Amino acid sequence: MRLHRLAAIATKEVLQIVRDVRSVAIVVAMPIAMMLAFGYGISLDVKHLPVYVFDREGSQQSQDLLKQFRASEYFDVKKAVDNYPALIRALDNGACKLAIVVPHDFSLRLNAGGPVSIQALIDATDSNTANIALAYSQAVIQTYSQRLQVDWVQRHGQRKIRPPISVEARTWFNESLESMVNIVPGVVVIVMAVIGVFLTALTIAREWERGTMEQLISTPVTELELMLGKLAPYFVIGMLDTCLCVGFGILWFGVPFRGSWSIFFLASALFLIVVLSLGYFFSVVAKSQLAASQISLLATFLPAFLLSGFLFPIDQMPVAVQAVTYIMPARYYMDLIRNVFLKGSPITLLVKELLALAFLSCLLVVVATRIFKKKLT
């Protein structure tokens, strides 16, 4: 391997990048655009869920109960209707996601004692929202019910009773339980996966398609030199993008950064090598830019999004799928990034993930050069 040949390839690549103004703009704009889109577009918090209420009694007590729903920031009571068909129509065309129905004999039965049930009709097409909304309604009802009980017992001259158990919850690492705090670090991983592949997937395929690859082959450059030379400029760009993303996450979204910068840079460098080599690999295999782009998106973006634990916790997946996640580099990088952002654990707890990434990056560099060599003969 000769450094000057490597440098020559790198210079050629840099020139090609710089000449295309749009791709330079994209390198800067894409991470920020993606951070914004993901940061605001994905929210697992349920707030201001549109709710319709149908109070079949219309007494003071039933109104009092519904007031609890109006007061909650999770619900946005859009309308009170006076018949079932209107309610069903609203659920059908999506005007409301939750409908609360108070029975016509609500206060009567409440004063007579015993349980009275309130209906919560929920549009469960969106399963996660439905689950969370039901939990919130449950909490509203329970609090109200408990207050009634305490009143009742007092009125009946019993000694004051207290609720037997209280749950004192402390949430670590993300005190306000906002999903943004957990999503933004994850977005860094996705951005890096996409950028890395975008940058490289087309470079080799383009040379094949335009016929310049033949010219490159006839020069004395070796496979390894060619690969490293082509990847080096993108590595620098990728690292700059990583910093851009993290800076943006901290300054714009206000996500804390609690861990060490050296672990962060080490992990990012390893992950970048992995995705760049992957992109290189696909562009060697596919030879056409269209196929290269489609395959690389499929192989990096999807796993980074779905199989890394970004939104969907890995330990809840079927065992076979869990096994597949172990060969996904994004999984390890996701763990590392979340850790340095939110937890700040010492490096001793992260050795496993770092080693896995290091192993995958070596493996991919070797495989990519081999494949390239085979393609030539």
Add this chain to the structure above:
Amino acid sequence: MLGRLRHMLIKEFIQVLRDKRTRFVLIVPPILQMLIFGYAATLEIKHVPTAIVDYDNTQVSRDLISRFAASNYFEVRHIPADRRQIPLLIDRGDVILTIQINDGFARLLGKGETAPIQVIVDASNSNSALIGLGYVNQVAAKFAQEFQTARLQRSGATPLSSIPRIVLDQRPWYNVDISDRWFFIPGVIGNLIMVIVMNLTAFSVVREREIGTLEQIMVTPIRRVEFILGKTVPFFLVGLFDAILVSVFGTLWFGVPLRGSIGVLALGTILFLMCVLAIGLFISTVSRTQQQAMVTAFFFIMPAILFSGFGSPISSMPESMQWLTYLNPLRYFQEVLRSVYLKGGGLAALWQEMAAMGLLSIIMLAISVLRFQKSLD
């Protein structure tokens, strides 16, 4: 005219289907995505990894613990003797939730005081944390309710049935088991069509330009309209094919019900395809290289998916973003897909979405055709 158009169409079809890799891209990734989404995309949390510290160690505290263990929600992985082990367990990611019962728990309960239980939850994944906390509250509330009932009964003074109590009667509609799979599978159809068709269209003209064959076509007697039709009709059919492929697969493999009419679904798909083709054509006219086309397409696709309500409800997004979603054709198509699949929605419920897609497709087609003519000159 028909003769020339036919030749153009044949040429395009050959170009799309000739390449083994492109054929692969049209069939395997859609199915693969469907499978991953169907199996991996779950936000439901069962078996929360949990540690319990019991400092009270009485009959009552053990009873409470056994309720946590017996519920399907928790998987009690550790029972540390000392709460100082908790931080390490959480840092290592062994558990995400710990429950601590303090000394004197049973005594406080016996005296009719409120006995606290302490919960620490790792909220670096806010969704899991939220759901885990919900489960703790649920189990604790049930325990408390039974304890209180038993106490009141023992005191003998009050007939149990006369205590007022409100219960929530939950009715999840359209998706009775609140299954994530039913939520995601119809949505994936929309994403897939968008990604595949937009990429194909965006690449098609650019590739001709990049390879230099566009010049050759321009010297043939073919007319603009014929050229544009030739560049869109094949992808329209490919999109339709993929839509059918994934719909059938989703219905047969994952058993997602198709409750509405196929006609309504087809109408929605066609309107949506027209929007996507128009955008793809537009990208084709503003890009000089395939790399540019790919990146530009990605810039459209990413926000379109994120702000479509595919993964998280639009009502939870910032208000300004909610306004932007009205320009997003995928937003309407997702609504149509989920409504037709799960709610059995017909035109009466969906005419607004259909009209919006129709309008958008006309506007966008007009813009891209105008722009396209200019770019050919």
